[in-house]
Amino acid sequence: MSALATACGIDFGTSNSTAGWIRPGQSALLPLEDGKLTLPSVVFFHAEDAHVTYGRAALADYLAGHEGRLMRSLKSLLGTSMIDDHTEVSGRALPFRELLAQFVGELKRRAECAAAREFTSAVLGRPVFFVDDDAQADQRAERTLADIARKAGLRDIAFQYEPIAAAFDYESHVSREELVLVVDIGGGTSDFTLIRVGPERRRRADRREDILASGGVHIGGTDFDKYLSMASVMPTLGLGSRLQNGLEVPSSHYFNLATWHTINLAYTKKSWAQISEIQRGALEKDKFERLQNLVRERAGHWLAMQVEAAKIALSDAPATIMDLSRIAPGETLTLHRPDFDGAISDLVDKVERTVITLLRDAGVKPDDVDTVFFTGGSSGVPLLRERISSLLAQSRSVEGDLFGSIGTGLALDALRKFA
Numbered sequence: 001m002s003a004l005a006t007a008c009g010i011d012f013g014t015s016n017s018t019a020g021w022i023r024p025g026q027s028a029l030l031p032l033e034d035g036k037l038t039l040p041s042v043v044f045f046h047a048e049d050a051h052v053t054y055g056r057a058a059l060a061d062y063l064a065g066h067e068g069r070l071m072r073s074l075k076s077l078l079g080t081s082m083i084d085d086h087t088e089v090s091g092r093a094l095p096f097r098e099l100l101a102q103f104v105g106e107l108k109r110r111a112e113c114a115a116a117r118e119f120t121s122a123v124l125g126r127p128v129f130f131v132d133d134d135a136q137a138d139q140r141a142e143r144t145l146a147d148i149a150r151k152a153g154l155r156d157i158a159f160q161y162e163p164i165a166a167a168f169d170y171e172s173h174v175s176r177e178e179l180v181l182v183v184d185i186g187g188g189t190s191d192f193t194l195i196r197v198g199p200e201r202r203r204r205a206d207r208r209e210d211i212l213a214s215g216g217v218h219i220g221g222t223d224f225d226k227y228l229s230m231a232s233v234m235p236t237l238g239l240g241s242r243l244q245n246g247l248e249v250p251s252s253h254y255f256n257l258a259t260w261h262t263i264n265l266a267y268t269k270k271s272w273a274q275i276s277e278i279q280r281g282a283l284e285k286d287k288f289e290r291l292q293n294l295v296r297e298r299a300g301h302w303l304a305m306q307v308e309a310a311k312i313a314l315s316d317a318p319a320t321i322m323d324l325s326r327i328a329p330g331e332t333l334t335l336h337r338p339d340f341d342g343a344i345s346d347l348v349d350k351v352e353r354t355v356i357t358l359l360r361d362a363g364v365k366p367d368d369v370d371t372v373f374f375t376g377g378s379s380g381v382p383l384l385r386e387r388i389s390s391l392l393a394q395s396r397s398v399e400g401d402l403f404g405s406i407g408t409g410l411a412l413d414a415l416r417k418f419a
């Protein structure tokens, strides 16, 4: 790379964020936390003195038992009605928009610190759809993200689809022309683009002709966590069990606790009163004791982290043991790969259908695709990988930098767009 870019690329991810900047002779991604190239999209508000930590430090502070509030999966709020709402932090109402602005501002500051310069222009990544099947809500989500980025000091902003950015990263390594299907399965969304790449094409300013189709669906790793939790873990806390009056216990608290961006809703006084009421009427009291321990200890994120770790372990192993000690001393739960595959099978069907539709709408036969380029942490899920690979059995599979391809590609795009 010979040029020095004036703008950076920012990949604000549901689970992890990166920032990239093109400089001669150096790789694009900027170190954001202790030399690491990703900043987990996590914020922790300390109750005692109202200071705020980010990324791995935020997770560590929460796990160390500091009083405060942990927020993860912030990007999932974009495109929902919750974005206009607020959460309570240290006794004051914090609008979710401000929370997102605080994180994006920190991401920019860290990128600037690593680059030793200020950035006022950036290409921001966005999923192909922030919101499925609602173009207006989708546009609102993009506008909200643009407002947030401006608040953080970025004056000139362009957006790029995350899978197209990943394609630019892949393209920087190819030596011949190829038709590529980019498969980016992240924490919040699954995004695809069908694009012609090549050494000659990458010099073109306008790539519209090369992009045959883009598509996506609002399904990602955080949904896999939720479905695994609801199928295997929440039942041990009473989900699906009966009350003395014969009715099934209400499921809303379990949904909140299994969904990263709504965990804190289970900690309100109203929730506690409802859970205590359910416990009084429950048949299997021990299960509700676990639920009460979870809420009392504010261990919702801890449990979700155990579920996520189990999910990741099941990408490589047929079974894994989950630790439940914080809510049930001495207890564990064994999860098997088929449990996970069964829990996510409807989601995987939807992702697969999105790919089939994309190819069909583009008028491209699977055999015409030279390469499938996988990126995003959730592309490590074996069932997904198998299903997509078997749809495109004749294509070569290439694995990108699962957590860095988007940020690198956005940096390449920033060089082109703000040269």
Ligand SMILES: Nc1ncnc2c1ncn2[C@@H]1O[C@H](COP(=O)(O)OP(=O)(O)OP(=O)(O)O)[C@@H](O)[C@H]1O
Pocket: 012, 013, 014, 015, 016, 017, 075, 162, 185, 186, 187, 188, 189, 190, 220, 221, 222, 308, 311, 312, 315, 375, 376, 377, 378, 379, 380, 381, 402, 403
């Ligand atoms: N080996 C693995 N197997 C399965 N899932 C994994 C693995 N490693 C990470 N993940 C999951 O990948 C997700 C994070 O991936 P990534 O960082 O690409 O997402 P993101 O860019 O933050 O999200 P998005 O692009 O959807 O906004 C998390 O849900 C995480 O649990």
Ligand SMILES: [Mg+2]
Pocket: 013, 014, 162, 186, 187, 376, 406
């Ligand atoms: Mg991503």
